[in-house]
Amino acid sequence: MSDPSPAIKPKRRLWLRILLVLLFFVLAVVGYYGYQLVQTMDQVYQPPTREKSAKRENKVDITEDPVSILLLGVDERKQKNDRGRSDTMMVITINPRQQTLKMMNIPRDTYTVIPGRSGYDKINHAYAFGGEELAITSVEEFLDIPIDYYAKVNMEGFTQIIDVLGGVEVQVPFDFEYLEQAFKKGPMHLDGEAAIRYTQMRKEDPQGDLGRNVRQQQVIKAILKKGTSPSSWSKWDDLLDEIGDNLTTDIAPKDIFRLQGIYRDLGNKKMETVAIKGENQRIDGIYYYVVPDEEKARIQQEIREHLEMSTNKAAASTKK
Template structure:
């Protein structure tokens, strides 16, 4: 069953979710420059949040996207509910080498057991966000992969799904028949409202792939939202979309960075190398289930990402 999970995960990860998120955000902002500059600037002021190291609380010098210098991005999809700091259910690291016009994308299993930097503990990697927000999540991923993380994109999955109703629902290709309480999601194309998408994105135990299946569905929803949000039919709803984006997305990309990204990411659409953990094992420690990466495989992935950032 674990092998089936990995094969399904690897197949669906080719969705290029990172491209849709950054590319579509760029499209939404740039379409309205000149006609809705104030609204765009107001949203960017809310979204742009510089990164601060969790360990010493000192500001990190902000990097600027260029057409030559390699950089890395951590995408955090967080299931953050009322009165709950949430956990990062989706953690994707992307390294980009503009000069080589190549990109590498790695999904980190949320239950991966590792040292939580700044918390003096060993726990599931997705708990880093719950313990110390984006800074601790970034510090922990940097330590786990032994590479610097230059940028992050944070998405509050719960609140972000509000945009689905704003744009009139989204359609995704569901790869298996799923039922959760009164909700039924048949295999094939399924059109979802915001509430339905929220349930669909949280299903875990009803899917034999467990958390791997949930990650697949969350990526599908984010991709569908960003794709439709950047379509011509959604232009008239831009003000509402910007408001939802402003409330539920945080990143340390500036507007200048996003404009630069627009000219970079299109050239890399066919040059994405998908990396994944395939040789680790699941085990229980003190009655808690963890994913334990294979040391040799982890070192190989670390070396490949380091080389790509040169």
Template sequence: MGRMNRKKKKKWPWIVGIPAVLLLAIAAYVLMVYLDFTKTVKDIYEPIDRDVSGKRDVPVVFDKADPFSVLVLGVDEREGDSGRSDTMIVLTVNPETNSTKMVSIPRDTYTEMVGRGFKDKLNHAYAFGGIEMAMESVENLLDIPIDYVVQVNMESFKDIVDAVGGVNINNSLDFKQGKHIFPKGNIHLNGDEALAFIRMRYEDPRGDFGRQDRQKQIIEAVLREGASVSSILNYKSIFGAISNNIRTNMTFDEMVDVQKNYRKAAGNVEQLYIKDGQGQKMNGIWYYIMNDNELDQIQGELRTHLGL
């Protein structure tokens, strides 16, 4: 009996030690993710030359859960060219109503180039004056402050899609873009396919508005896949793709505050549509002329959502 008792006593340290080892491994993994994340955030952080938008009296305070806005610029950068912001999406986030409003601005919108004193296509603002002029021109157009900006290299956006293992979306239109064929229904897209999917607009009867919907689908799918368990286990590839292709003026501490105070709002996105304008040629160049009544309505809705 004494010998049997001694054998049982030898098993207990192993039984107790297994969960302890697992907890230690999980803690080490979480620490690695945290350290890599902080490094990634430092890599993508790019300050801009202003402390606060000219349309605000004081900066946004995340600890107070102030509503804020973000401009997402999808930039096509080519060798020897500063590039143009062919995708321009404005998000306003309100934690009190737990909601986010999203508006995609047609890239050919005819508006003032702030700082240049003339009007041109909105997507040219980035080429003329970089992120700052793009932000200020969008502010002037929508009559709201743009607090933060996220610049995405669209040519390499496919790397981010591939890093999360591709995306699943519900396609509402049969079409072909380049070498890629997109059947109607639920489809899985890799990085190259996702980039072609959001760039197509000429075969869509809704033109640029259909492209706006596809942009939203891909963005939501990337966020959804990025939060999945399989993507978390593949975090190094995701962080690497982010580091190479994204720049923002939001700091690490601000990102932590947004995650803590604005999570529910970010998960409830309402899309606003710019659809009542018309195309017009001036000096042989095609522009999109916004409908004044529709623009006034969108401006008012965004200002209300920001508590202005």
């Protein structure tokens, strides 16, 4: 029942916090680059198709109320007009009263019901079937929470952002090789492709997923540090072009500017990762990531509490 998942194509193996980097990179530079940043925000903004989530009684204010954001990492081939699949699905919840943020990666192979489709399927198929709208409703049903906003990035453009910065510096914890790329213990300069490979490797890491998460955080901090340093000011034209071409969100530009003032320093504190525990399981010849009902109830309770919502009955029963 615990067979390993089949290998994923290297270019489609995406790292946990990629979307969060882009979203908060925008927040980090928002105070510096004025006019062109406003143009970029207008370019990435996609007005919402609904006033609020069906799981909300009232509309929320992103800077005053606890809110949730679904971050989608998709592999779209624009030249083929291919919608692709959401290889990364992450939910972040922000509580302005607590000045805290929680982020939770939903494994792409998670076994769940997709609204409007018969039977169970992998949750990342929802985007291929119905775009952002179906991806949002599928996550809402899986977690029993409202999704208030979304942000989507086409992953083909992410390596270019790192390359525009001139690469990033990391501290490699031990020697390893991954996808024909050698990494030596100690300080190392990585270009876009190497940085993604550095964050992908898991099996050779003594800490497994935990070690991979640490390396992901290294790269994220390196991008934010370099992207907001004076040495990168001359590159912001190209950086904003890449963000404009590859990021879409229904968070209004005015709200992104307001968020920047509130969460400017959040990257270094009060940020927590929530893990979804489950196991790989073969069902009808296909591998899925199966999350037990008790675990699903636990994470639902934790996220709903952070959103300051009443806990559902299933979650409440786990306390007994």
